[in-house]
Amino acid sequence: MKNAAATLLIMMCVLGSAGADSGKNSCLDCHAALDDARLVKPAKLFDGDIHHQAGLTCADCHGGNPDDDSMSAMSPAKGFRGVPKKAAIPDFCARCHSNATYMHPFNTKLPVDQLSEYVTSVHGKRLKQGDAKVATCVDCHRVHNILSVKDPRAPVYPSNVATTCGRCHADAAYMKEYKIPTDQVAHYQKSVHAEVLAQGDTSAPTCTTCHGNHGAAPPGVNSVVMVCGTCHVFFAQLFEKSPHQAAFTQMGLPGCVQCHSNHEIVKPSDSWVGVGPNSICSTCHSSGDAGFKSSQGIAMDLGRLNLAIAQADSVLDTAERAGMEVSEAKLELANAHEALIKGRVNVHTFRASEVQKVTEPGLEIAKKANQAGAAALQELNVRRKGLGIALITILVAIAGLYLKIRQIESKPQA
Amino acid sequence: MSEPQRKTPSWLDERFGAGTIEEFLRHKIVPIHRHSIWYYFGGMTLFLFIIQVLTGILLLLYYRPTPNDAFESVQYMMTQVRFGWLIRSVHSWSANLMIFTAFVHMFSVYFLKAYRKPRELTWVTGMLLLFVVMGFGFSGYLLPWNTLAFFATKVGTEMAGSVPVVGKWFLIFLRGGEEVTGATLTRFFGFHVAVLPGLATCLLALHLLLVQQLGMSTPPGVERAIAEGREPRRSMPFFPNFLLRDMIGWYAALGVLGALAAIFPWELGTKADAFAAAPAGIRPEWYFLFMFQTLKYLPSKIFFVDGELVGIFVFSAAALVWVAVPFLDRKIGFGRTTRIFTGAGVFVIGYMMLFSWLALR
Numbered sequence A: 001m002k003n004a005a006a007t008l009l010i011m012m013c014v015l016g017s018a019g020a021d022s023g024k025n026s027c028l029d030c031h032a033a034l035d036d037a038r039l040v041k042p043a044k045l046f047d048g049d050i051h052h053q054a055g056l057t058c059a060d061c062h063g064g065n066p067d068d069d070s071m072s073a074m075s076p077a078k079g080f081r082g083v084p085k086k087a088a089i090p091d092f093c094a095r096c097h098s099n100a101t102y103m104h105p106f107n108t109k110l111p112v113d114q115l116s117e118y119v120t121s122v123h124g125k126r127l128k129q130g131d132a133k134v135a136t137c138v139d140c141h142r143v144h145n146i147l148s149v150k151d152p153r154a155p156v157y158p159s160n161v162a163t164t165c166g167r168c169h170a171d172a173a174y175m176k177e178y179k180i181p182t183d184q185v186a187h188y189q190k191s192v193h194a195e196v197l198a199q200g201d202t203s204a205p206t207c208t209t210c211h212g213n214h215g216a217a218p219p220g221v222n223s224v225v226m227v228c229g230t231c232h233v234f235f236a237q238l239f240e241k242s243p244h245q246a247a248f249t250q251m252g253l254p255g256c257v258q259c260h261s262n263h264e265i266v267k268p269s270d271s272w273v274g275v276g277p278n279s280i281c282s283t284c285h286s287s288g289d290a291g292f293k294s295s296q297g298i299a300m301d302l303g304r305l306n307l308a309i310a311q312a313d314s315v316l317d318t319a320e321r322a323g324m325e326v327s328e329a330k331l332e333l334a335n336a337h338e339a340l341i342k343g344r345v346n347v348h349t350f351r352a353s354e355v356q357k358v359t360e361p362g363l364e365i366a367k368k369a370n371q372a373g374a375a376a377l378q379e380l381n382v383r384r385k386g387l388g389i390a391l392i393t394i395l396v397a398i399a400g401l402y403l404k405i406r407q408i409e410s411k412p413q414a
Numbered sequence B: 001m002s003e004p005q006r007k008t009p010s011w012l013d014e015r016f017g018a019g020t021i022e023e024f025l026r027h028k029i030v031p032i033h034r035h036s037i038w039y040y041f042g043g044m045t046l047f048l049f050i051i052q053v054l055t056g057i058l059l060l061l062y063y064r065p066t067p068n069d070a071f072e073s074v075q076y077m078m079t080q081v082r083f084g085w086l087i088r089s090v091h092s093w094s095a096n097l098m099i100f101t102a103f104v105h106m107f108s109v110y111f112l113k114a115y116r117k118p119r120e121l122t123w124v125t126g127m128l129l130l131f132v133v134m135g136f137g138f139s140g141y142l143l144p145w146n147t148l149a150f151f152a153t154k155v156g157t158e159m160a161g162s163v164p165v166v167g168k169w170f171l172i173f174l175r176g177g178e179e180v181t182g183a184t185l186t187r188f189f190g191f192h193v194a195v196l197p198g199l200a201t202c203l204l205a206l207h208l209l210l211v212q213q214l215g216m217s218t219p220p221g222v223e224r225a226i227a228e229g230r231e232p233r234r235s236m237p238f239f240p241n242f243l244l245r246d247m248i249g250w251y252a253a254l255g256v257l258g259a260l261a262a263i264f265p266w267e268l269g270t271k272a273d274a275f276a277a278a279p280a281g282i283r284p285e286w287y288f289l290f291m292f293q294t295l296k297y298l299p300s301k302i303f304f305v306d307g308e309l310v311g312i313f314v315f316s317a318a319a320l321v322w323v324a325v326p327f328l329d330r331k332i333g334f335g336r337t338t339r340i341f342t343g344a345g346v347f348v349i350g351y352m353m354l355f356s357w358l359a360l361r
Helices: A002-016 A026-033 A037-048 A058-062 A086-097 A114-118 A122-128 A137-141 A158-169 A172-178 A184-189 A192-198 A207-211 A221-229 A233-241 A243-251 A290-321 A327-349 A352-410 B003-016 B018-027 B036-060 B070-079 B084-111 B120-142 B147-161 B167-175 B182-214 B220-227 B238-263 B286-297 B307-323 B339-360
Strands: B029-032 B234-237
Touching: A026 A037, A026 A058, A086 A114, A086 A122, A086 A137, A137 A158, A158 A172, A158 A184, A158 A192, A158 A207, A184 A192, A221 A233, A233 A243, A233 A327, A290 A327, A290 A352, A327 A352, A327 B070, A352 B238, B018 B238, B029 B036, B029 B238, B036 B084, B036 B182, B036 B238, B070 B084, B084 B120, B084 B238, B084 B286, B084 B339, B120 B147, B120 B182, B120 B286, B120 B307, B147 B167, B147 B182, B167 B182, B234 B238, B286 B307, B286 B339
Parallel strands: none
Antiparallel strands: B029 B234
């Protein structure tokens, strides 16, 4: 019955469109009028699709003759390709997207290497092996309602990427046969990267920043430092020159993530260095070895500077709350904070002397700020004493005036 | 009396007629009645004005009116100059106390009907002085060039700019351009240390001359009681009796000022940054709050007219009516008061207090 109705509609389209302009898109006209929701959906979605906005039609991807209102429009003889099979999707999209000459007029900056990257990805390799469950273009970019990557509604917009990847990678049942963890998204959501991204900084890393997008693959043990180092350049340079570089390579340890984890990269704490209960150093180093001593020294330097800053902050805050002008000292203290940050960066040299080199000047600044705060509090004390003396003087003067008035007014008027 | 004391007045008298002044002071009297306390607020305002002039001159020794230096020069005064903090804090606190005492003086004159014939012009000059004093407050607020002052001035001058026909011109005149910039700071500095002091001096001289010429008013109720024999007519010499009492008030004000400056030094805040976002909770000085809050409550349009514009027009009209009160309150005379004007005064005080409180919440 449904097919009969569809045929009738198509015939009506044919009759109704006799003599119509050749610019007419019979695909959309007919699909929009069908009863089958599955067939109507593409026509409805396509209006918001980036391809539609760029002036492309259904026929540009699916072939066929959009000028023909009859069923023959979808004849393979007229180049109709229909719906591609899953394994054919990358090539289907790449017909245009790998063609630099074709793509150039639409967007000069759009890369045309997506397919060549995709075939190197885990997804691409498994697809070639016949695994139809892996992601292809449409799994991430959607189909018929594809949006620009710059559109915040797009599933590939930075703030949506983790959710898009998680649609498969966080689904334990779907991923069961691959025997890989499915908690990456949950871990990532707790990370400092996700926190910054949620605050609106779209340059913050998400899944594709480290794993790649079209050439998605897990970074190998040896390439972790390079992956992290694309953003954290200075840290990577320090690490490469550190004693850990050779030791980690020898032991097969994956650089940065050994201490910072991979997906759940939380805000680092000074308690990670040293030999305290939260120490990460002591998971490998033990009392007596050089690393243990270094970590003790680093922790001590950072701790001293932290304490000195906290003390100076407290004194300056007290003085400021009392109304004293200490903004200059506070501004100076910001340099001590900067020294602390530099010290934390230098932790990646894993040498106490390198950390001390930057924390020592910071300690000096914090000491001066503390002195400025103490001087302000002392000045406050002097002011209050001065006020007391001034008020007593004023009271004495008022009493004198009062007595004078009484004296004048007690005399009989002339 | 010692020899030099006898010689000095004589020398001055020969050249300047100092004896006339002494004679004037000796014969000037001040009425004594149950409302006499309000007479002291005029003198108190004058005393605070003198403090403003003196501390202002001291601040001028260090202050530099440019966007690059203004904040730093005030900061330098507060941290490096000996007693600089005290001078600046006293100047700021005294400005606020002066506006407070000026308002108290104005309302006491209003309710005691001291504006009635023949003191209409004393009232008018006093009102003009109050506007000048508020102008001092508005222009001085920007001078430290801190964030709060910068954005409050921006909002304040925008309000002036919304007046039809002349608004745009007035805004550019005040700002020295389209935006609040260094040009605005230079202008406000000019208004604060030259234009307004000049105006204030002329108005103050006229106001004091009228006060001396016409003497102090006795409230109608007291006049009636004296006329009906219910109360005796009492008075005291201005010099030295009233002046000594005035001095007690001045000393007390000085003590309050010192305490406020030492316990709550006037904050400097952070340096103005034109590119920074406006801080939350910007509001003008307390004496503009009732107007500020009213404008906030007004809808964007009132009968096709911009709501803010209607508000500014109503406040301007109200201020004009307030200045013209001695000419409108014609029924007042010997021993009679007009209840409508007294009620209006109570309403105005209530309105100002309520809307200021709402703005501070």
